[in-house]
Amino acid sequence: MPVSALQICMRHPRAVLISACLFSWLAYGQVPASPPHGTTPGAAKDFHVQLSNAEKQHLLDGQCTPVTATGAIPPAVREIFARATREKSFALAAPGHRFQETDVIEPWGRGLPLRRLVFAGTCQNRWFIYYEKGGFARSRAVLVFDVDPDGAARFVWGGTGCYPVTTVEDLRHAIAFGKCADDREYYW
Numbered sequence: 001m002p003v004s005a006l007q008i009c010m011r012h013p014r015a016v017l018i019s020a021c022l023f024s025w026l027a028y029g030q031v032p033a034s035p036p037h038g039t040t041p042g043a044a045k046d047f048h049v050q051l052s053n054a055e056k057q058h059l060l061d062g063q064c065t066p067v068t069a070t071g072a073i074p075p076a077v078r079e080i081f082a083r084a085t086r087e088k089s090f091a092l093a094a095p096g097h098r099f100q101e102t103d104v105i106e107p108w109g110r111g112l113p114l115r116r117l118v119f120a121g122t123c124q125n126r127w128f129i130y131y132e133k134g135g136f137a138r139s140r141a142v143l144v145f146d147v148d149p150d151g152a153a154r155f156v157w158g159g160t161g162c163y164p165v166t167t168v169e170d171l172r173h174a175i176a177f178g179k180c181a182d183d184r185e186y187y188w
Contacts, residue, residue, distance in 0.1 A: 047084040048185040049157050057176040059144055059157060064123040064168045070094050073120055076153035077127045077145050084143055084155055085115065085188045092117050092131060101134040121168055125149075126156070130171055133188075140164060141188055142171065142180055160186045 051059070067073065070092050073081075078090035085091075093099035093116040100112045118140065120129045130142045141160040145153045159180025165171045174180055 047155055047158060047188065048182075049155075050182050051157055053176070053178065056157075056178070059175055060123045060126065060128060060168065060172045062124045064121050066119050066121040066168055068095050068117070068119050070117055070120075073129065074127065074147060074151065074153070076147060076151050077129070080145055080153045080155055081129055081143060084158065091115065092129070095119070099132075099134055101138060103134075103136045118164075118166075119168075123168075127153070128171070130162070130165070141186070142175065143188060157182065158186070158188055160188070 070078075070090075081092070082088070082090045091113040093113045095117050097116065098112055099116040100114050114135065115131045115133050118130045118132055120127065122128075125148070126144060126146055128142055128144045130140070132138060132140050139160060140162040141158060142162055143158040144156040146156050147153050159175060159182045162171075162174050162180040165174055
């Protein structure tokens with residue numbers, strides 16, 4: 001009979017092992033995720049869309065303009081990003097600025113954002129935000145949004161576990177070739 005992560009945790013109650021077990025238990029979906037702030041139960045699924053490889057190849061089509069300042073991201077995109085990441089308000093450190101890199105909260109780290117922008121950008125009416133997230137293990141993710149002519153934003157897709165990239169072209173490649181996972185519900 002296979003041993004579950006919880007059974008392993010119960011047999012080896014060391015603090016570090018418990019943290020690792022809890023992380024793997026949460027990462028593999030054995031605990032239901034709570035909905036984003038200000039949403040109703042079930043709405044968290046609105047931020048988890050699985051696309052085919054063909055669809056991923058066209059997510060960032062056209063001429064894209066990269067952005068490295070969080071203030072350059074439109075307000076509607078910042079608002080929906082906050083909802084997708086379950087934050088009360090938009091919280092994304094600027095590139096090179098401090099953010100909460102680990103799951104250990106030092107006194108100087110209180111109040112720091114959990115995420116830091118690598119770069120964002122616009123491809124016609126579509127915006128993307130590629131960022132790193134601190135925690136038990138540092139990771140990178142990308143969220144993609146459509147913005148209509150009236151300025152309203154809508155979540156399109158998100159992927160996590162992305163390998164580090166520095167250009168829009170490399171990000172396109174990572175998305176198109178499955179280097180950013182979308183096969184489970186993630187906490188962005």
